[in-house]
Amino acid sequence: xxxxxxxxxxxxxxxxxxxxxxxxxxxxxxxxxxxxxxxxxxxxxxxxxxxxxxxxxxxxxxxxxxxxxxxxxxxxxxxxxxxxxxxxxxxxxxxxxxxxxxxxxxxxxxxxxxxxxxxxxxxxxxxxxxxxxxxxxxxxxxxxxxxxxxxxxxxxxxxxxxxxxxxxxxxxxxxxxxxxxxxxxxxxxxxxxxxxxxxxxxxxxxxxxxxxxxxxxxxxxxxxxxxxxxxxxxxxxxxxxxxxxxxxxxxxxxxxxxxxxxxxxxxxxxxxxxxxxxxxxxxxxxxxxxxxxxxxxxxxxxxxxxxxxxxxxxxxxxxxxxxxxxxxxxxxxxxxxxxxxxxxxxxxxxxxxxxxxxxxxxxxxxxxxxxxxxxx
Numbered sequence: 611x612x613x614x615x616x617x618x619x620x621x622x623x624x625x626x627x628x629x630x631x632x633x634x635x636x637x638x639x640x641x642x643x644x645x646x647x648x649x650x651x652x653x654x655x656x657x658x659x660x661x662x663x664x665x666x667x668x669x670x671x672x673x674x675x676x677x678x679x680x681x682x683x684x685x686x687x688x689x690x691x692x693x694x695x696x697x698x699x700x701x702x703x704x705x706x707x708x709x710x711x712x713x714x715x716x717x718x719x720x721x722x723x724x725x726x727x728x729x730x731x732x733x734x735x736x737x738x739x740x741x742x743x744x745x746x747x748x749x750x751x752x753x754x755x756x757x758x759x760x761x762x763x764x765x766x767x768x769x770x771x772x773x774x775x776x777x778x779x780x781x782x783x784x785x786x787x788x789x790x791x792x793x794x795x796x797x798x799x800x801x802x803x804x805x806x807x808x809x810x811x812x813x814x815x816x817x818x819x820x821x822x823x824x825x826x827x828x829x830x831x832x833x834x835x836x837x838x839x840x841x842x843x844x845x846x847x848x849x850x851x852x853x854x855x856x857x858x859x860x861x862x863x864x865x866x867x868x869x870x871x872x873x874x875x876x877x878x879x880x881x882x883x884x885x886x887x888x889x890x891x892x893x894x895x896x897x898x899x900x901x902x903x904x905x906x907x908x909x910x911x912x913x914x915x916x917x918x919x920x921x922x923x924x925x926x927x928x929x930x931x932x933x934x935x936x937x938x939x940x941x942x943x944x945x946x947x948x949x950x951x952x953x954x955x956x957x958x959x960x961x962x963x964x965x966x967x968x969x970x971x972x973x974x975x976x977x978x979x980x981x982x983x984x985x986x
Contacts, residue, residue: 615702615703617704618647619704619707620635620651621710621723622651622653624680628667628669628878633792637791639679641974647982650681650702652680655682655685656688670880692719696722696723704731705731706732707727711736712739713739718752720756732761739902753777757777762780762782765782769901769923770902770903781984786977796885796914802885802888815845815953816893817830817846817848817894817897818906821852821859825899828859829942834872836942837950838868885913888910897918908972911968916935918949918952932968934964
């Protein structure tokens with residue numbers, strides 16, 4: 611057998627693709643390198659057809675990350691090209707392939723590659739979501755097809771691990787969502803508010819991320835309308851690109867008379883822009899109807915921002931373990947009470963302090979060491 615040329619091949623989004631999964635793949639590759647592993651990322655030359663992509667663009671306007679070997683190799687929806695990808699993987703001969711899996715859309719592509727590479731290569735599914743938020747009849751079949759090609763799985767939350775266990779009895783590392791090390795450093799609340807032209811003495815509640823029905827933004831707007839009746843100096847910041855009809859939210863805001871209290875920034879924010887919003891806000895709200903885990907939580911931890919979350923298995927673990935925020939039921943009355951509680955100055959202080967002291971539990975170094983130990 612000839613020498614392995616690399617230890618780990620990560621297949622999934624990476625620069626020039628934008629978004630949280632691409633950024634965490636960069637972090638994962640660098641963590642492997644720090645642990646003395648040779649690693650490459652193979653990303654897509656085509657990911658989603660324009661027809662089914664709801665956003666403005668799939669691509670980042672930031673520079674490529676340094677010191678990571680990224681190649682654009684995979685056409686996600688052209689089966690005729692997958693055979694040549696398999697051939698190139700056989701030539702590269704990695705010890706391990708990590709398939710970054712968050713949507714059944716990739717199941718056939720990933721499953722084909724996993725089934726056709728040499729049997730001595732370990733194929734690990736690193737799963738962000740197993741059951742999609744907007745599910746379809748075909749999802750179970752597709753997950754099954756992908757899962758059968760994997761030797762083991764790594765998840766970022768217990769709830770995803772439990773979902774996979776219903777289908778497979780293969781080894782699963784039940785991990786956590788690490789805090790990205792390359793996020794821009796914090797700036798003061800004063801500076802962040804100045805950058806965004808916000809009042810220095812108001813309270814700001816942040817909703818951050820792509821806007822889709824399952825994220826319960828309508829519940830948060832309803833709850834905020836209740837909360838602000840007694841708290842006139844509070845504002846809601848909605849920051850993120852709409853992946854569904856924006857008008858229903860605008861109508862809700864207008865019907866509740868909140869036009870001057872809800873500030874809308876309806877576009878994708880890169881990490882430099884995001885920093886201003888996290889540093890300017892008093893808390894971040896994740897009033898989701900369903901969730902397997904959230905990439906917003908580690909960003910909030912990075913910036914020391916208390917978190918209000920729905921009572922969902924995929925969200926509550928860090929909040930419970932670290933006492934870093936408030937857990938509410940999935941209705942506007944409970945969320946309004948939660949806002950009242952989290953925004954009490956003594957609670958904000960306590961939650962910020964707790965986040966500060968528990969941050970080191972969520973490092974990429976720790977996550978990567980667990981992963982290497984599990985796989986090897």
